[in-house]
Amino acid sequence: MSKRNLIEDLKARDLIAQTTSEEELVEHLESGSVTLYCGFDPTADSLHLGHLVPLLMLKRFQDYGHRPIALVGGATGLIGDPSFKAQERQLNSAEVVQNWSERLKAQISQFIDFGGEDGAILANNFDWTSNVDVLSFLRDIGKHFSVNKMISKESVKQRIDRDGEGISFTEFTYQILQSYDYQKLNELYGCSLQIGGSDQWGNITGGIELVRRMNSKSVHALTLPLITKSDGTKFGKTEGGAVWLDPKKTSPYAFYQFWLQTPDADVYRFLKFFTFLDVERIDEIEAEDKAREGRPEAQRILAEEATRLVHGEQALEAARRITEALFSGDHSALDENDYSQLQLDGLPSSQLPESLSELSLTSLLVEAGVASNGKQVKDALQRSAVMINDQSCSMDQNMEAEALFGKESARFGRFFLVKLGKKKHHLFFV
RNA sequence: GGUGGGGUUCCCGAGUGGCCAAAGGGAUCAGACUGUAAAUCUGACGCGCAAGCUUCGGUGGUUCGAAUCCACCCCUCACCA
Structure with a gap:
């Protein structure tokens, strides 16, 4: 571990987009172990690369002696975050969100150390949101929010200003829910720092204000930059x-x-x-x-x-x-065990159908998932970009699958390594 | 409830009776060049080896012929009430 402080390290990595007063934050972090949180909404049954940076961020804080809370958005996932989203989103059913929440929990546990007395905490905002009744919500929480302020947030601006789009009350309320999370976590665990993607800034600052109003505590925020690619296409x-x-x-x-x-x-x-x-x-x-x-x-x-x-x-x-x-370019160096191992190691593979006589190469490869449609295979065939056991195939051999996958040309009598283009490999076995 | 604007192939977005499987761009895939990179150039890009088949919110109609016209419906947006 480097000797510099955490914030300096994060800065050196360009991992900080925005923070609340940096001076105060640094001071706060140096005053002892800080409890911080980051939320992950269940929008699918698995996290993806976009979640990895904040997840690793929690770990970075943990490595520096702080206590992370990974919050699964069992409640917020039911609503949908409108931040910088161009369109209203489709609601997922409660069962589905519940199921996904469980999956995320399991996944998150692999990254952060939840063991020990002062280990990380795994929370679900469903626990403190689901039983809040409407009137309490409106009177105790809603009263602290100014609609004027909510409307003027950059994160919902395009939904409000832009012609042809709008925002439902449901999604509009999302920022209140997330703010409530911060307030709750502050109350329950003394959480005093929230991290998230830079698109979360509006939601986080909303929470900071709510914590100040309801708990009379001053808490902090730190956002991470959006990961971009140099060519402008989407990362991940x-x-x-x-x-x-x-x-x-x-x-x-x-x-x-x-x-x-x-x-x-x-x-x-x-x-x-x-x-x-x-x-x-x-x-x-x-x-x-x-x-x-x-x-x-x-x-x-x-x-x-x-x-x-x-x-x-x-x-x-x-x-x-x-x-x-x-x-490596030399498949002949592979022995029989290596082939079996490739299969075990997770190289995409599939069993050849019993009869190949009626089958075209295109449909065979599409079925195996090597390409998404026959056109791609056809295109590759025309450019001699399909290799079966290092033998390139041409378009006229499209209907000759039976011959191409003949027993006599199989490696060790049962393996065919098919390559489409430079990077896609697939193992067929008999 | 009223008025007006929209719903097109993965995305953006043209198309307003035949020349439309539908312009253009993006994304993606393959080839050349390389380094399993970038940039550039080439090709593909609804499905199908092909003949051909199926699309333009939905349903029904007009027509020899509809993404384009008509009716109704659904969704959506803005403004008004």
């Missing part, structure tokens, strides 16, 4: 959609590959955001990469660190094994 998305933290939704191998493909222009920033490596070390890596020319090491380091953090050492090893086997 791949062809298949979001990159999830759940290994069942995004395999450790795919996760590792995602990081490995980080553009040079982003990789050093991402190392600061997504790893616990010292900033000095990261700067060194950058300097070394520059000096060396050619392929940088940073992506590999980022992929390893991030995969280890999220999926653990074993999964990282597996992801590396697959990567090594597939991208």
Whole structure:
């Protein structure tokens, strides 16, 4: 751990978008162990990369002796946060949100240490929101909010100003609910710092005010920057959609590959955001990469660190094994065990159908999930970008699946390694 | 309740009777160049190997022919009440 204080470290990593009075915050953090919280709304059955930065942030605070509260938004998830959202969102059913809340809880537990007397706390705002009756809500909580102020928040402005869009009372109330969370957590656990994405600033400051009014306490806020990519596209998305933290939704191998493909222009920033490596070390890596020319090491380091953090050492090893086997360019070096291992390690694989006579390559590969539609396969075939056991195929072989996957050309009598393009691999077995 | 504006292929957004599977942009995929990077160029981009099939909020109609016209309905926005 570096000797500098936490805020300095976070600044060096560009992990701070905004804070309430920095002086007071630093003072507060140095005065002892601070209890802080970050909320995660259940909008899906798993967290994704976008949640990773705040999650790691809680851990950073914990490493510096503070006490994090991970708040699952069982209640707020039922309402939907309108902040900077262009459109009103579809409500999810109570059962679904409940179910997702449980999934998130389990996931979050892997990142932060909840053990011990002063370990982290896992909370759910459903616990203190669900039984508040309307009149109490309006009289005890609502009275502290000025609609004028709520309306003027930047986070809901585009929903209010923009033609063609609006905001329901339900979503509009979201900021009150989140403010109430802060108030409650302050009351229950002495929580005095809330962190979140920069889009949460409006909601957080609302909470600060509520805490001051109801609890007569002065509390703090710190927001994290939105993670952007240098080319302007959205961070954390791949062809298949979001990159999830759940290994069942995004395999450790795919996760590792995602990081490995980080553009040079982003990789050093991402190392600061997504790893616990010292900033000095990261700067060194950058300097070394520059000096060396050619392929940088940073992506590999980022992929390893991030995969280890999220999926653990074993999964990282597996992801590396697959990567090594597939991208070294020499599949002939793989022995029979290696093939079985690839399958176990999580390389996408599937069993070949009994009969291939009627089947086109396009439909076979689409069915296996190698491509999303036949056109993509066709396109690849026309460019000789489909390889079966290192043999490239052409368009006229589309209907010759039976011959291409003949027993005699299988590796060890049962494996076919199919490659589409440079990066997509799939293992077929008999 | 009234008036006016909207709902188009993943997203944004053109299209207002045939030339429309539907401009343009973005995203995405593949190829060349590379370093499983960026930039650039090329191609694909509703589904299908193909013949062909299915789309433009919904339902019904007019028409040889509709995303485009008509009726009703649903959703949504603004203003007014």
